[in-house]
Amino acid sequence: MRLLFIFLDGVGLGVDDPDINPFARVEMPFLQSLLGGKKLLANSAPYVGERATLLPLDAALGVNGLPQSATGQAVLLTGINIPQKIGEHYGPKPNPAVAKYLLNGNLFSQVIKAGKTAALLNAYPPRYFDAVDSGKRLYSAIPLAVTTAGLSLFDKDDYYAGRALSADFTGYGWRGMLGFPDAPVYEPHAAGDKLAELANQYDFSFFEYWASDYAGHKQDMNWAIEQFKTFDDVLRGLLDQWDDQHGLILITSDHGNMEDLSTRRHTDAKVPGLLIGSSEARAAFASELNDLMGIYQRILKAISP
Ligand SMILES: [Zn+2]
Numbered sequence: 001m002r003l004l005f006i007f008l009d010g011v012g013l014g015v016d017d018p019d020i021n022p023f024a025r026v027e028m029p030f031l032q033s034l035l036g037g038k039k040l041l042a043n044s045a046p047y048v049g050e051r052a053t054l055l056p057l058d059a060a061l062g063v064n065g066l067p068q069s070a071t072g073q074a075v076l077l078t079g080i081n082i083p084q085k086i087g088e089h090y091g092p093k094p095n096p097a098v099a100k101y102l103l104n105g106n107l108f109s110q111v112i113k114a115g116k117t118a119a120l121l122n123a124y125p126p127r128y129f130d131a132v133d134s135g136k137r138l139y140s141a142i143p144l145a146v147t148t149a150g151l152s153l154f155d156k157d158d159y160y161a162g163r164a165l166s167a168d169f170t171g172y173g174w175r176g177m178l179g180f181p182d183a184p185v186y187e188p189h190a191a192g193d194k195l196a197e198l199a200n201q202y203d204f205s206f207f208e209y210w211a212s213d214y215a216g217h218k219q220d221m222n223w224a225i226e227q228f229k230t231f232d233d234v235l236r237g238l239l240d241q242w243d244d245q246h247g248l249i250l251i252t253s254d255h256g257n258m259e260d261l262s263t264r265r266h267t268d269a270k271v272p273g274l275l276i277g278s279s280e281a282r283a284a285f286a287s288e289l290n291d292l293m294g295i296y297q298r299i300l301k302a303i304s305p
Helices: 029-034 069-078 082-086 096-103 107-113 126-133 141-148 156-160 188-199 211-218 221-241 279-286 292-303
Strands: 002-008 052-057 118-120 204-209 247-252 271-276
Touching: 002 188, 002 292, 029 221, 052 279, 052 292, 069 082, 069 096, 069 107, 069 141, 069 292, 082 096, 096 141, 107 118, 107 141, 107 204, 107 292, 118 141, 141 204, 188 204, 188 221, 211 221, 247 279, 247 292, 271 279, 279 292
Parallel strands: 002 204, 002 247, 118 204
Antiparallel strands: 052 271, 247 271
16 A cells, blocks of 8 residues: 655644634635634544544653654654654754664655565655755755655656656745745645545655644744645645545644744643554544554555564
8 A cells, every 4th residue: 555644843732722723713615614614723633534534643752841843853863762762852953862862763764675666656856855955954854754755755846757856846936035936836636636546556655744843933924824725725636636545644743832923932742643644444444543653654554464
């Protein structure tokens, strides 16, 4: 069975308060239809529906302080309680202590070792590679895991050729922020179609969405709402093309942030573990899954039963 992992940075399950939680305010008709009319909130989980399961997952893992991106992502990618091992939640980029675990083996390298195919579906712009090459920029945990597995990160040529997707789904960021006026763009539903088309080419594919964490740090309610209106249409496009009998979709996060705009810091909220697929595949994955550590083994098992 193939597995598509959509990683939403900094998205927790928060309270039903539209003053602080964009998920309480935004209408996501497609996601809500998957969740029996409920919104992506703490009091909606756990939920098991016809096509989707929503679990609350612990991201704090018994370690004091607020969960951070390097350790949170590294837990997802290794199944090891790295914050406990190093004595703290650490981020945003891996320090040597965190990197050591990712270099030792991770989801991408294990999938490749099992003789399966894997890809990180994000396209990175030239300025990203320039900054990494010049030493100005450290890899975050996910690209570090990908390159450790011997896989390449997709670049501008891949994006233009339709082999990868923009980090904002639609590609308008390539035209505006990145300065490529001729970059391909997709309306959200078409971006979801594209995501399905790409994910169907691999046993394991991963898409990283980081703007949610950014909106949380900026405490930007309007931006947060616009992002998840877009995401709802992407999800609809994706699921219009998705075959539940052959693939499972996992949507989760590394820590809370955007669900509580009363603070610009991360939160210790549970994060959503949203599974979309056949009831059998979802039940197997969700069984006794309580925290971020449990994701790793379940992904490997879903891909190579
Ligand atoms: Zn953050």
